[in-house]
Amino acid sequence: MSIQFLDTTLKNTTVLASGILGNNKDILERVYNNGCALVTMKSIGPEPRDGHNNPTVIDLGHGIINAVGLPTPGYTNMEKEWKDLETRDFPLSASIYGGSVEEYARVAEFVSKQKPDMIEVNISCPNSEKHGMTFGVHAKSAHEVVSAVKKVTNVPLIAKLTPQALNIAEIAKACEDAGADAICAINTVGPGMVIDIESGMPVLDFKKGGLSGPMIKPVAIRCVYDIYKAVKIPIIGLGGISTGEDAIEMIMAGATLTGIGSAVKTRGINVFGLVTKEMTRWLDRHNSTIDSIRGAAH
Ligand SMILES: Cc1cc2nc3c(=O)[nH]c(=O)nc-3n(C[C@H](O)[C@H](O)[C@H](O)COP(=O)(O)O)c2cc1C
Structure with missing residues (x-):
């Protein structure tokens, strides 16, 4: 199921979502060896940042609520990670964020020198006061x-969007006009909140957090559907995918690639291989190809 995406040939449509398994080369390589075609790093910021206090991630059964809060060592404190990643033999997307336009550009300039295959610009995190979603x-x-960011790098750029935008298609178009080579949609939905009724207190230390997993799939499908109509650049459809059938639905909404985050927790690290196998089975049963069903819902 090999597929061309920006300048890279990928073995299938599955992508590891940012923030799920960190930035350690051995772990990212294991994800690739378990069937993932494109591996996205945890978002990297301008300065060291601890993120929020625990509890930060809660399994709600039908999905996850998290307020991890963009913890990062800061781009200059990742020498070991960058050094290890130099010798990788798998496609890598580096996710970046900043607290100002200048910070985004500064992080992007440094990160592009580490030669990732693409850079994902996270303008969509709901769990930080001034980073991400604000933009x-x-x-x-x-x-x-x-x-x-485009001015400081030649590495292909993916803009990662939030469903909290009033009109996500308009944001996608603005990113395309600014030089984005692809769109990734969506980041977590929210913020939401969970209260423990015995203590009467919010369960997350940060109180509010972003939702992910099966419960957000219809929101993600709608966003990708809207974006597909507005832009010509390819879309990584992300949000609530855990089976091959979910991925097929995302492609019918208009996605070229299919991202997976929370389902790594429910189905394990080999979810990427499983989803690809399930997609292939579905396509064979329907005598179809990925290209023939992309955007079918339109
Ligand atoms: C624990 C956790 C941490 C995350 N960290 C990041 C991050 O650093 N950068 C980012 O762009 N998205 C981050 N996300 C969002 C995911 O990349 C993805 O957009 C979202 O979870 C929806 O996909 P899913 O339903 O398959 O999980 C995080 C999600 C979770 C659950």
Whole structure:
């Protein structure tokens, strides 16, 4: 099921979502060896940042709520990770964020020297006061960030969007106009909140968090459907995919690649191989190909 995406040939459509398994080469390599075609790193920021206090991740059964809060060693404190990743033999997407347009550009400039195959610009995290989502809910700021990053790197750029934008298609178009080579949608939905009724207290230490997993799939499908109509660049459809059938639905909405995050927890690290096998089985049964069903819902 090999597929061309930007400048890279991928073995199938599955992508490890950012933030799920960190930045350690051995772990990312294991994900690739378990069937994942494109591995996304945890979002990297400008300065060291601890993230929020525990509890930060709660399994709700029908999905996850998290307020990890973008912990990062900061791009300059990742020498070992970058050194190890130099010798990788798998496609890598490096995710970045900043607290200002200048910070995004600074992180992108450094990260592009580490030669990832692509850079994902995270303008969509809901769990930090001033990073991420602030830039992704307005077309103007989304355009500013992507333009600034585009000026400092030749590495293909993916803009990662938030479903909290009033009109996500408009944000996607602004990113395309600013030079984005692809869109990734969606980041977590929310923020949401869970209260423990025995203590009467919010369960997350940060109180609010982003939702992911099966419960957000219909939101992700709708976002990809809207974006597909608005842009010409390819889309990584992400949000609630845990089976091959989910991935097929995402491709019918208009996605080229299919991201997987929370399902790594429910189905294990070999979820990528399983999803690809289930997709192939579905396509064979329906005498179809990925290309023939992309955007079928339109
Ligand atoms: C624990 C956790 C940490 C995450 N960290 C990041 C991150 O650092 N950067 C980012 O762009 N998205 C992050 N995300 C969002 C995921 O990449 C993905 O967009 C979201 O979980 C929806 O996909 P899913 O339903 O398959 O999990 C995180 C999600 C979770 C559950």
